[in-house]
Amino acid sequence: MSELRHRVKDGEVSSSDEKPPPQSNPESEDDELPPGADLSTTRQLSQSSDKTTEALDSALKGLNPRWRNWIIRGIFSWAMIFFFFLIIYLGPLALVIVTLMVQIKCFHEIITIGYIVYKSFNLPWFRMLSWYFLFTSNYFFYGESLIQYFGVLLQRTEFLRPLVSYHRFISFSLYVAGFVGFVVSLKKKHYLKQFTLFGWTHVTLLIVVTQSHLIIQNVFEGLIWLLVPVSMIICNDIMAYMFGFFFGKTPLIKLSPKKTWEGFIGGALSTVLFGLALSYFLVQFDYFVCPISYDDVNNKISYECERHPVFILTEVNLPTVAQKIFSVFGIPWKTITLYPFMLHSISMSLFASVIGPFGGFFASGFKRAFKIKDFGDTIPGHGGIMDRFDCQFLMATFVHVYYTSFIRAPNPQKILQSIWLLTTEEQIQIYNTLREKLTLRGLILDRATNT
Amino acid sequence: MSELRHRVKDGEVSSSDEKPPPQSNPESEDDELPPGADLSTTRQLSQSSDKTTEALDSALKGLNPRWRNWIIRGIFSWAMIFFFFLIIYLGPLALVIVTLMVQIKCFHEIITIGYIVYKSFNLPWFRMLSWYFLFTSNYFFYGESLIQYFGVLLQRTEFLRPLVSYHRFISFSLYVAGFVGFVVSLKKKHYLKQFTLFGWTHVTLLIVVTQSHLIIQNVFEGLIWLLVPVSMIICNDIMAYMFGFFFGKTPLIKLSPKKTWEGFIGGALSTVLFGLALSYFLVQFDYFVCPISYDDVNNKISYECERHPVFILTEVNLPTVAQKIFSVFGIPWKTITLYPFMLHSISMSLFASVIGPFGGFFASGFKRAFKIKDFGDTIPGHGGIMDRFDCQFLMATFVHVYYTSFIRAPNPQKILQSIWLLTTEEQIQIYNTLREKLTLRGLILDRATNT
Numbered sequence: 001m002s003e004l005r006h007r008v009k010d011g012e013v014s015s016s017d018e019k020p021p022p023q024s025n026p027e028s029e030d031d032e033l034p035p036g037a038d039l040s041t042t043r044q045l046s047q048s049s050d051k052t053t054e055a056l057d058s059a060l061k062g063l064n065p066r067w068r069n070w071i072i073r074g075i076f077s078w079a080m081i082f083f084f085f086l087i088i089y090l091g092p093l094a095l096v097i098v099t100l101m102v103q104i105k106c107f108h109e110i111i112t113i114g115y116i117v118y119k120s121f122n123l124p125w126f127r128m129l130s131w132y133f134l135f136t137s138n139y140f141f142y143g144e145s146l147i148q149y150f151g152v153l154l155q156r157t158e159f160l161r162p163l164v165s166y167h168r169f170i171s172f173s174l175y176v177a178g179f180v181g182f183v184v185s186l187k188k189k190h191y192l193k194q195f196t197l198f199g200w201t202h203v204t205l206l207i208v209v210t211q212s213h214l215i216i217q218n219v220f221e222g223l224i225w226l227l228v229p230v231s232m233i234i235c236n237d238i239m240a241y242m243f244g245f246f247f248g249k250t251p252l253i254k255l256s257p258k259k260t261w262e263g264f265i266g267g268a269l270s271t272v273l274f275g276l277a278l279s280y281f282l283v284q285f286d287y288f289v290c291p292i293s294y295d296d297v298n299n300k301i302s303y304e305c306e307r308h309p310v311f312i313l314t315e316v317n318l319p320t321v322a323q324k325i326f327s328v329f330g331i332p333w334k335t336i337t338l339y340p341f342m343l344h345s346i347s348m349s350l351f352a353s354v355i356g357p358f359g360g361f362f363a364s365g366f367k368r369a370f371k372i373k374d375f376g377d378t379i380p381g382h383g384g385i386m387d388r389f390d391c392q393f394l395m396a397t398f399v400h401v402y403y404t405s406f407i408r409a410p411n412p413q414k415i416l417q418s419i420w421l422l423t424t425e426e427q428i429q430i431y432n433t434l435r436e437k438l439t440l441r442g443l444i445l446d447r448a449t450n451t
Numbered sequence: 452m453s454e455l456r457h458r459v460k461d462g463e464v465s466s467s468d469e470k471p472p473p474q475s476n477p478e479s480e481d482d483e484l485p486p487g488a489d490l491s492t493t494r495q496l497s498q499s500s501d502k503t504t505e506a507l508d509s510a511l512k513g514l515n516p517r518w519r520n521w522i523i524r525g526i527f528s529w530a531m532i533f534f535f536f537l538i539i540y541l542g543p544l545a546l547v548i549v550t551l552m553v554q555i556k557c558f559h560e561i562i563t564i565g566y567i568v569y570k571s572f573n574l575p576w577f578r579m580l581s582w583y584f585l586f587t588s589n590y591f592f593y594g595e596s597l598i599q600y601f602g603v604l605l606q607r608t609e610f611l612r613p614l615v616s617y618h619r620f621i622s623f624s625l626y627v628a629g630f631v632g633f634v635v636s637l638k639k640k641h642y643l644k645q646f647t648l649f650g651w652t653h654v655t656l657l658i659v660v661t662q663s664h665l666i667i668q669n670v671f672e673g674l675i676w677l678l679v680p681v682s683m684i685i686c687n688d689i690m691a692y693m694f695g696f697f698f699g700k701t702p703l704i705k706l707s708p709k710k711t712w713e714g715f716i717g718g719a720l721s722t723v724l725f726g727l728a729l730s731y732f733l734v735q736f737d738y739f740v741c742p743i744s745y746d747d748v749n750n751k752i753s754y755e756c757e758r759h760p761v762f763i764l765t766e767v768n769l770p771t772v773a774q775k776i777f778s779v780f781g782i783p784w785k786t787i788t789l790y791p792f793m794l795h796s797i798s799m800s801l802f803a804s805v806i807g808p809f810g811g812f813f814a815s816g817f818k819r820a821f822k823i824k825d826f827g828d829t830i831p832g833h834g835g836i837m838d839r840f841d842c843q844f845l846m847a848t849f850v851h852v853y854y855t856s857f858i859r860a861p862n863p864q865k866i867l868q869s870i871w872l873l874t875t876e877e878q879i880q881i882y883n884t885l886r887e888k889l890t891l892r893g894l895i896l897d898r899a900t901n902t
Contacts, residue, residue, distance in 0.1 A: 169856035172848070176806060179845075183812045186706055191820035199654040206653060255637055355627060361634045369642035394630075397623070405620035412877045415869055416884055426863045428894055431885045433867055438882055443875060 072380050080379070080388075088227065092292050095219050095226065100138070103212035105385040107134050107204055109376040114200040117370055118193050125185050126194055130201045132178045137205050140171035141213035148414075149220050149292065211393040214400040221403060224288040228278055228345060229399045232352035233391050235274045240267025240353070255361050268353035275349035276342050283311050283339045293413075310340040310407060344406070351398050356391045363390035523831050531830070531839075539678065543743050543754075546670050546677065551589070554663035556836040558585050558655055560827040565651040568821055569644050576636050577645055581652045583629045588656050591622035592664035599865075600671050600744065662844040665851040672854060675739040679730055679796060680850045683803035684842050686725045691718025691804070706812050719804035726800035727793050734762050734790045744864075761791040761858060795857070802849050807842045814841035 063071070087094045111130050147154065147164055154160045163170065186194055218225040243266025244259065252259040282288040290305035315335045318326070326333045363386070367373065376384025419427055438444045514522070538545050562581050598605060598615055605611045614621065637645055669676040694717025695710065703710040733739045741756035766786045769777070777784045814837070818824065827835025870878055889895045 166856050168852050172852040176845075176849075179813070180806065180809050183706065183809045183816065184704075186812075186816045188705075191816055195817055195820045199650055202657060203650040203653050206657065253635075254639075255634065355631065358631050358634045361637075362630070365634065365637045365642055366646055369646045394627075398627075401619050401623040405617050412873060412881050412884075415866060415873075416881060418866055419881075419885065422863060422866075424894060427885070427889065430863050430867060430870075431882070431889055431895065433863075434870065434878070434882045434885065438878060441875075443879055444882065 073382060076379050076382055080382075084230075088223065092219050092223065095223075096216050099212055099215050099219070100142075102385055102389060103138075103208055104134070105378060106208045106212075106375075106389060109378075109384045109386045110204045110208065111201065113370055113372065113375070114197055114204075118196055118200075123185075123187075123190060123194065123197075126182075126197065129178060129182055129185065130197070132181070133175070133201055133205060134209065136171060136174040136178060137209045139174060140168075141209060142216070143167045143171065145213065145216055145220065207393065211397050215392075215396040218396060218399055218403065219292070221291050221408070222289050224279075224282050224341070225399055225403060226396075227282060227288065228275060229348055229352065229395045230392060231278055232271050232275050232349055233356055233395050236267045236271040236349075236353045236356060237391075239270035239274075240264060240357075243267060243270075253361065255365055259357075264353070264357075268350065271353045272346055272349040275345040275352075279342045279345040280339065283341055289341075308407065310344060312339070313337055314340055316340070316343070344402070347402065348395075348399060351402075352391075352395055355398070356395050359391035359394035363387070524833060527830050527833055531833075535681075539674065543670050543674065546674070547667050550663055550666050550670070551593075553836055553840060554589075554659055555585070556829060557659045557663075557826075557840060560829070560835045560837045561655045561659065562652065564821055564823065564826070565648055565655075569647055569651075574636075574638075574641060574645065574648075577633075577648065580629055580633055580636065581648070583632070584626070584652055584656060585660065587622060587625040587629060588660045590625060591619075592660060593667070594618045594622065596664065596667055596671065658844065662848050666843075666847040669847060669850055669854065670743070672742050672859070673740050675730075675733050675792070676850055676854060677847075678733060678739065679726060680799055680803065680846045681843060682729055683722050683726050683800055684807055684846050687718045687722040687800075687804045687807060688842075690721035690725075691715060691808075694718060694721075704812065706816055710808075715804070715808075719801065722804045723797055723800040726796040726803075730793045730796040731790065734792055740792075759858065761795060763790070764788055765791055767791070767794070795853070798853065799846075799850060802853075803842075803846055806849070807846050810842040810845035814838070 087098050115127065143163070144167070147167060154164045182194070182198060215226065218229075240259075240263040242263075244263025247262040247266065248260035250261040251257060252261050252264055286304055286307075289307060289311040290303050293302050293305070315337050317335050318333060323334055363375075367375070374383025375386035378385050379388065382388055419430060422430070435444070538549050566578065594614070595618070598618060605615045633645070633649060666677065669680075691710075691714040693714075695714025698713040698717065699711035701712040702708065703712050703715055737755055737758075740758060740762040741754055744753050744756070766788050768786050769784060774785055814826075818826070825834025826837035829836050830839065833839055870881060873881070886895070
């Protein structure tokens with residue numbers, strides 16, 4: 001979970017939301033150690049995570065550590081928010097690059113934990129392989145996205161054409177080369193370590209690379225599909241913290257003892273309201289709602305579009321229950337005029353506040369399992385990048401699936417794109433089949449002939 | 452690797468291809484196990500793997516164990532081959548069901564090793580979750596395949612329609628429910644175990660489910676895409692063993708000390724020749740070369756088709772080098788008439804014999820890492836199902852990627868299928884756009900008007 005957390009009032013304030021289990025009682029944990037694992041070394045991760053920029057440190061050295069930490073955390077929170085706006089201003093390409101950088105850093109943080117836990121610093125060749133797998137999977141996923149959205153454009157450049165046509169084969173060959181490399185690199189004394197880290201690498205790829213690829217697909221579908229969910233997670237975190245701080249009484253889940261039902265419900269309601277407002281605001285701008293596509297006529301990347309119906313003001317019938325409720329208050333509303341996207345934003349808000357936190361619980365549990373406080377020390381006062389993105393990944397996947405299931409539907413434009421990738425004869429063949437079938441069904445008058 | 456292995460002549464014969472490292476010298480291995488490691492329990496897997504059907508055992512009790520094992524292994528080899536032919540005779544549906552069963556059994560074997568190694572039999576709720584994840588990923592992948600090949604058919608059945616339209620959303624929801632279940636099931640003392648097994652489950656899904664899904668896709672594209680590669684792997688194993696047995700001298704790879712260069716090269720050459728012959732034979736029958744599709748006109752599943760060009764006799768120009776070689780022998784061949792599929796079979800043979808074995812090396816290394824002899828004891832004399840399928844999975848993925856990259860190309864039929872899933876208006880819209888663009892390019896004469 002990102003940003004601040006809701007805590008029971010009497011809970012102590014710490015720089016990280018989830019403290020590792022008390023070190024004073026290691027026996028109760030150690031009986032569960034699986035083969036190959038050695039957690040004594042992971043403390044080097046926890047210890048380094050309080051490192052912060054030295055200039056700031058010296059400027060604040062007069063303050064007590066608790067306040068110093070709050071100030072550092074605050075400064076870097078605002079820095080991140082500013083950075084976020086800057087990237088949005090810079091546009092989709094910047095967002096794609098930043099997503100890639102975040103992904104690489106998250107991969108680095110998780111993989112480093114694996115190296116430390118399984119003491120694999122004596123396997124340099126293997127560590128290179130992990131990065132190689134990161135490269136191949138990115139090559140595959142980014143390639144897929146680029147081909148899907150800009151296939152026609154890429155096909156025009158002579159030297160890119162084979163890369164487009166044989167993208168999957170090339171990606172697979174690259175992966176297999178890594179796989180063979182892994183088998184060749186197996187060393188008798190390190191089998192167990194190597195297989196464990198092979199699995200570790202692949203689970204990390206599954207979590208980080210596939211999901212960050214979905215973030216990029218969301219960006220391509222229109223900036224709003226990134227901005228709204230990302231902001232919702234941040235909003236829910238802050239508001240759940242606030243509600244928990246002021247009204248929190250009833251504990252929510254054992255895994256995160258500081259979470260309360262009051263924070264949970266307050267966060268959810270705030271996120272729904274915030275999501276509606278943000279959606280209403282962003283929907284006004286073509287820049288946010290248009291998918292990024294290649295404009296075949298003007299030969300440039302286009303940020304304009306014919307708006308998808310969810311981004312057009314629509315009169316929606318109120319459910320009878322709602323009509324009755326309004327009529328009790330003497331309001332005779334039978335319909336309401338809104339952007340349908342706002343209704344979808346409610347689904348996203350609910351996911352962000354009900355299921356989203358489980359991404360954070362999962363990350364907390366993971367950190368506890370390996371007795372580390374944070375994933376890294378990239379952002380002073382916040383921990384690692386992964387600590388701030390744990391819920392964003394799951395949210396991005398939800399939005400992607402939601403979008404493809406309820407919004408996109410089979411897209412005539414996409415189908416046309418794939419038709420233009422065919423040979424001329426096949427294009428004519430499709431045209432003729434379409435003409436025949438549509439004529440048979442009486443939908444068009446058949447007077448066309450093809451040469 | 453499946454079936455028999457090639458071994459250096461003086462190597463001893465064992466029931467399994469890869470013997471675990473000698474137990475007499477455990478120190479050399481155990482120094483890789485950091486504190487907490489416990490592989491002692493895995494021996495219960497190795498020990499149980501020689502269990503065989505009792506009736507056979509008692510019938511053969513007069514023989515010495517080595518011969519008894521050979522006979523049992525032989526009987527079950529032939530039983531498997533017979534079973535294989537039977538399934539092919541029964542057709543694609545039987546193949547899909549058997550693939551699913553094999554996949555479930557492989558999953559079971561791998562996951563059981565995880566449970567034993569990480570002593571997780573005290574986590575019953577978690578073990579159920581593994582199976583739940585197996586179910587959700589199969590639901591997702593099988594659904595994707597069915598929709599891709601029979602979408603139009605499925606759409607016709609009223610109650611299936613939402614399952615088709617929202618397939619990804621439903622699959623994602625099912626998965627997320629499991630994910631939340633995992634987080635909720637986390638128990639303080641078992642974090643590390645639970646996360647390790649969570650990873651173990653997902654890597655197993657990645658290896659077994661995704662790849663077996665590709666096997667099924669291959670079946671849908673035509674039985675030949677399954678039969679040829681599966682037979683190649685078997686042929687390569689047997690022939691590499693034979694060549695190794697009779698001519699083997701030069702060791703190939705440390706990981707499998709019984710493998711020799713002679714076996715490797717002999718196996719590869721035999722597989723290429725065998726692949727050519729088998730391809731030539733199978734190509735004669737529509738039953739093997741036709742993709743399975745839904746015949747919209749006759750309203751039934753169709754095993755007939757207009758043959759793909761690779762399955763039609765074609766005159767191919769010989770490369771100049773080959774022409775020169777033939778002319779040295781006084782043969783003036785400039786072209787050769789063959790089924791292009793036979794050329795593709797050479798690529799597959801080479802993969803089966805050069806890269807394929809690495810699937811087996813990988814499995815061997817895995818078994819050594821966890822000090823087990825076989826994955827299970829499902830097939831008497833052979834070990835677990837996974838022991839026989841380790842190379843088949845990688846091969847299936849190769850064939851799938853190869854097929855989609857070099858054979859399928861964007862398929863007008865597939866595109867038409869996706870057009871019929873659109874609304875009538877969208878179909879007309881596509882028709883009109885096609886008409887305009889094709890008219891502009893002078894490819895059709897525009898005299899059509901739509902109502």
